[in-house]
Amino acid sequence: MNETITTKTTAIEAHIIRGRLEAEGIPAFIAFEHHIWANWTLSNALGGVRIQVVSSKKDEAINVISRIEHGEFQKELEREIEYTEKHNCPVCNNDMVTNVNWSWKLAFLSLFFLTIPIPYFQNQLKCTKCNHSWKAHKSAYSVSVKAFMVSFFGGLLLILLAAWYFWCRLNCPIARFI
Ligand SMILES: [Zn+2]
The missing domain is CATH 1.20.5 (Single alpha-helices involved in coiled-coils or other helix-helix interfaces)
Structure with a gap:
């Protein structure tokens, strides 16, 4: 018998979770998605989109969901991206580093004065934990x-x-x- 392990507001989120569960070898099913596709604003009232697994796989599935919620798969993904792979924050040694290619502020300033947004390439890396930013050695754009x-x-x-x-x-x- 299938058991609901978690619910999501939208069917898209539910299918992302289902995909992850199936990638981990747990067959998963989505229930009650169609009336929410038709009218997603009713999602909360109808109890959301259910993600279900067979009873014997319940504990395993709950474990995968807790790993998703703790950002484990996000870290894995970011390690796969070559550009963020090699960098650690020089201040706090955090490995969650994002790439800042051009400044939004400068683009808005140029939009204001010149009426067109001119992106300014700055090639900086930014720590997601302490917000420290530093210059990258390698250009993100060719x-x-x-x-x-x-x-x-x-x-x-x-x-x-x-x-x-x-x-x-x-x-x-x-x-x-x-
Ligand atoms: Zn840091």
Whole structure:
């Protein structure tokens, strides 16, 4: 007989859990998903999407779910990604490090002053635990990607300036004789 081991608000979350359970060799089933696909706002009222396993695999499945909740599989995944693999935080030696490629603040500033968001490549690594950030030795983007971005945004800026110049020649009273 199948037993419900956990419930999720959306069917997508439930299927992610089911996939992990099956990858660990535990056959899992999703129940009560279809009325929540149809109207997900009713999910809480209907008790959520149930993830079920056969009774004999219940303890094993609960153990896998607790490993998911403790971020064990996330760490495994991040170790597989080459870029985060080799780095540990120099301050707290934490191995959960994220890659910051360009600054949102600078993009917003350029959006405000130039009306286009220009990304600024900074290649920094950031510790997820103590928020310490430091310079990465290896670039996250190849030179060709950078060259493309620079020429794309440069071209866009030129087109905007040209459009503004011609518009102004036709419409601005002061610039009529330029
Ligand atoms: Zn740290």
